[in-house]
C-alpha cells in the first residue's frame with residue numbers, strides 16, 4: 712500500500728506586507744515509485760525535506776500538479792527524471808505530451824478531476840493503511856495561516872474562495888472530495904479528518 716508523507720504543510724500569510732505562500736507538498740511512495748504532488752515554490756524547504764527522506768530530486772519518478780498556479784507548480788522543473796501529470800496529460804522533459812487515464816503507472820494513485828478554483832484543477836486520491844483514503848485536494852479547500860478551519864461539511868462546501876473561477880463547479884468538487892476522503896490535505900493549511 713502507498714505511504715504518504717506531508718513534506719511541507721501549505722501556507723499562505725503576509726510578512727511585512729509581502730504575500731508569502733507555498734502549497735502543500737506531499738510525497739507518496741508506492742512500490743518503486745516516488746511521487747511528489749505539488750512541489751510548491753519554497754526551494755530550500757523542499758530540498759531540505761527531501762534529504763530528510765533520503766531522496767534526491769533525481770529519485771522522483773512522477774510529479775502531479777493539482778493545478779498550474781505557481782504557488783503549487785513553480786518548482787516542477789527541478790525533478791528532471793520525472794514525468795509530470797496534470798488533470799489530463801503527461802509531460803516529459805524531452806517535450807513529449809500524451810494523455811493519461813487517471814492512474815499513475817504501477818501504483819494505486821488516482822487523479823480525479825476537481826474543477827472550480829481553476830478549470831483544469833485535479834485532486835489526488837491515495838488509499839493508505841495509516842489514514843485510509845487520503846485526498847490531496849489542492850485549492851479545492853485552502854486556508855490562510857491562522858484562519859479557523861471549519862469542520863462542518865456544509866460550511867466546507869460553502870466556504871468562500873476569493874480566487875474561484877467557477878463557484879458551482881467548485882462546490883461539486885468539494886462535495887466529491889468530502890464524500891470520498893477519510894483525510895484531506897488542503898492546498899494551504901493543516902491536514903484534517905473528514906467528519907462523516
Ligand SMILES: [Zn+2]
Nearest residue numbers: 734782850898
Ligand atoms: Zn494555492
